[in-house]
Amino acid sequence: MPPRPKSAGPMAVSSSLNSVFISPRTPKTPRNAAERYDEDDVELELLADHEREQAHRDLSEDQEDEAAKPETVPKKISAKDKRNMVLLCVLYLIQGVPLGLALGSVPFLLKEHLSYSQLATFALSSYPYSLKLLWSPIVDSVYFRRIGRRKSWIIPMQLIVGSLMLYISLNVQKLMKDPANHVGELTAIFTLLVSFSATQDIAVDGWALTLLSQDCLSYASTCQTIGLNTGFFASFTVFLAFNSEAFAHKWGLPVLTISAYLRFWAVICYLVTIWLLFFKKEDKEVESEEMDMSIGNVYKTIWTICKLRHVQLLIVIHLFAKIGFVAHEATSLKLVEKGLKREDLAVAVLIDFPFQILGGWFSAKWSRGDKPLRPWLYAFWPRFLFGVVSVFTVYFFPKPPISTGFFIFLIGHTILSSFTSTVQFVGISAFHTRVSDPLIGGTYMTLLNTFTNMGGTWPKWFILNGVDWFSIANCHLPKTSSQVLIKATECISHAGKAHCKAVKGDCVYERDGYYIVTTACMIFGMVFLVAAIYPAARKLQGLPTSAWRLKSM
Template sequence: MSRGHRNGLSPAITTSLDSIQIQPRTPRTPHASHVAARDADGDTEEVEMSLLDEEERRRAAMGDDADEDALPGAGKRGRATLTVEDKKNMALLSVLYLIQGVPVSLGLRSIPFLLREHLSYSQLAVFALSSYPYSLKLLWSPIVDSIFFPSVGRRKSWIIPMQSIIASLMLYISFNVEKLMENSGEHVTQLTFLFTSLVMIAATQDLVGWALTLLSEENLSYASTCQTIGLNTGYFASFTVFLALNSEAFSQKWGIPRLGLSTYLRFWCIISFSVTIWLTFFQKERKEALNEQDMSITGVYKTIWSIMKLKHVQSLLLMHLVAKVGFAANEAATQLKMVEKGLGKEDLAIAVLIDFPFQIVGGWLAARWSRGDRPLRPWLWAFWPRIGFAVLSTVIIWRFPAPPIGTGFFVFLVIHTVFSSFASTIQFVGISAFHTRVSDPLIGGTYMTLLNTFTNLGGTWPKFFVLKGVDFFSVATCQVKEAGTVLSVKAAECVSDQGKSHCADIGGECITERDGYYIVSVLCVVTGLICFVAYIMPTARKLQALPISKWRIH
């Protein structure tokens, strides 16, 4: 599968998936006709130029720093006609992305909210490790690209087993999930292992890149459309729809049966197996002309290392690793705190549903602002409102009203979500445009995967420490009234519903004397601002001013 579009949730109502960026893949090596253009001296200039369209070749001939707006008709492209075969393959791609998005969204978004009732923030930090495979998939992507069975097909050799494993894992989890969730404190390690495996297989499926050959060359641009539709539908189904239908309050309000997690998993297990059978017996794969570089695992790892040795790439990667620290507490813990304060999971899902169409509009506007030779400019601008919304989210948690939540406050939450989501979308589109601009077209897939890996990792690595920090800085005791006196009993944890229940069993009440969420949030915002002013802002301006030739490996 190709790497494409993120879900784009706002910092106010966002989760582990906010750290995941998926970018459309481009071939790691040029097309056979382009390889033939290489001259006897091994010069790659003609090959690189042949990968560009007419306007881009003219701009390249004028120099790397030529302003693209100076070209007449720049940005206008011909429109290819969609054939019946392409339409069918687009539908298939959308379904494959849908199946990929369902388990990922379930594991990284819905399950943490269901576990919130039973686990402390430190235990949730352990479960948050299940998001790491999506941020580290570059480590095994060369293997996926290079090893396959020619008789089965380069893409189907991985798609079919990955789909089968995803379906089998969901089936296994469906028969055990009720027991594991009921006593999740004792089974947090097993739950983490199961969902880490599920996310890792989905991440491997994403690496396959079937869109490169499933669609005709002139319609490859539709791959990102299929990805956006499929992944967002999967996220929508596993978060908004599932959390609403899984809610007891929603079920009673509308008089419909409650949808259990085991039933939901079995449904998608059947869908996954059905699609796998279709792919195995009815879907043909086009033959690809491969050269030695396509087959060399060590060659790709050497290419990755060569890219990482570039001075400007090192600066960009370091910038990615610290760019999301300022929003880390907001993205990792704010939603969980809202649920802890009394916001219903179904209300949370509805807020995300309302925000969805605004994400689409925001993406379109952000794409327009990110055009030209300074795509990082809107990315830098959007940093300030994102920090501002992170601070506002902290204030919202501090002033969160006691349930039931009034309509006015809920509307305020939705408005806050829409605007913060817009800022997040601007940053995503801006950084994606920059990656596309600087990636060497001869090794585009490898180059962009490397950059996106560090972008994803920058949003993933702080979450474990944020959730751990919330418990570390929190002080909560179980106070028991006895014979007119109040005794403070030291409890293992007095944060989760399970911990509060244990306190209630001895006739006590959990009292939070200090909430570590506020301390962690302030630390993240202050650290993020220092990093932004001292390093990120000057580095970003310097990097986008460099000529494209500085990003090429030789």
């Protein structure tokens, strides 16, 4: 079989955590059978029969010993690689900051002023991060040679991200003071912010494959995990804690406003971009003559992958596998609605962060071997169990202030629940790495990870709207010893809540749609797991690796 042509790099880059694909090395083989005969067999013909048998055994033992030896001896990390690792962490950090705002802290700040239907509209701003496969071939193929293949995109994207954060900081008082009348503007701004951050992510992922030496390439995913998670948690948990007046008063610190926070990161974004432009030179990549890197060819490759029947089956599984869990994302919003302080929730998630790192390490070891989907499958039922616990936690949530014991329970539940999520993430990532064709590993991995992300993104709008659709709440106006029910005034929409508050009434839920939506999602998730995921996983995991290669079509 003729050797497969080498590629200068993937045609598109992966964008999920721990998803940088490294092509496996293969041992060198003799050029032809005649060469093996000339080097070994001619000498053996000069020996007697028993001597030839002994020589054959010696040669076999030598070959086994040689095969058992590692191909390369680990080298010490060079100073250049260390500097480039720091750079990658910083670039991923810049990307994680706007994601932490759009997916984390801003929805919490808006929850006090918006209905779930309005929050569903704002949730659309997170969709571009799951859809970046659509324009990743453009980012990978179009660039200015003078500036550099990756810097051609990273520099303008970071300038735009910094400018958007500066714009939000200057207008945040108007937008956040009356967010109900600015939902469309808030959604549009953060959609653009996430879109440009996602584009920067594509370029940084591609640069990571050439920025580090071959011996240190495996550290690329580590840099992504450290940088992206640090930026996300800085904008989510850390910001929410320092933004709380109660937290600042308790520790004698000034309140960190969202305006000041955004201005700080806008300046950091500008400084890093200027340094990249004038002080960091991008090495020229060797272009492969055998690999067509044109935009059209990359899109054709993606379509070719999608025509594989087992890839189509995996895509369907990805699109529906997370429905049973997506409703739990509204749990944290319900806890805040029930009276949980934002700073307490931030502390709980912050404590959970190091446990996520440890969980990822253990689950990575568990995912090795011929059945990487095993931990992904095993984690479904514990994750459903913790979902049921979340529902009961919301239902039996005590009146504030909560006790220390209950807060410890929340922390423990957060840690265990996120551990099952981490196990599933690492397990499915290991499977994607195993089946992706090394020739087009970037495109393959990006495609599979895109549908994995979409499975947790597309149901959000329907679920958050469903909470309002199935809820019934009316305004009760106290009057002496009785209550007068204002039938005409509902307490679901923002306008209804505002009107009830204006007449000094209380919104009373007769039916909370949260419980209906979460129950329906979990029932669907369990049925889909037994009826579709289990048989599909056994089939997909049993396929030989060659079945996933494009050459087998």
